Amino acid sequence: MIEIIEGFPGNVVAVSATGEVTRDDYEKVLIPAVEAALARREKIRIYYELGSRFGRMEAGAAWDDLKLGVRHYLRWERVAVITDHDWIRHAVDVFRFMVAGEVKTFRMDESREAREWVASPIEDTKIPLS
Template structure:
């Protein structure tokens, strides 16, 4: 399940994911949030929190994720991924070169730092924080 997170500026689509993600989560929540953030803007930022209850993505959700990333490729200004799932952080590190814009991963204990980074002036630092 994907839920919208409140308290972010309009240029940030902020979501939290838990459980097993389905295509419908993207169609009903994430894609509309991204489209709303893009209204009147050339670039947006993403704050994506994958909590301890996050398990996996169904194939349809993975396909929607790929389509969303490719269809807005040049519009990603920054992406903050907050998770303690090491396999997710590692995957992002491996595929970072495919993502336009700045990408940083943060452990859950540094979620406030991730929020500050994504809403502030993005620093050209794309190292993984532990």
């Protein structure tokens, strides 16, 4: 199951996953939330929490996740994945290249830091011309 987490800025789609995440969860909850946010902004951020009650993701949901990521490749500004599941952290590292923006994983006890990071301004790293 995927549920929207309230209390984030408008440029952040925040969700929590518990139990089994299904294709239906993606099609009825996550994809509409992402599409609505992208209709209002050029780029968005994702806060994705997969806690101890998260069990697994069915194949259809994984496929929808991949399609969503590719379809909006240049529109992801930041993605925070919060989990204590090592296999998810490793999967994020493997597929990090599929996100043009910044991607960072956090442990569950770092959720406050993850919330601050995903909502914080991105520092301008341009070198000033002399």
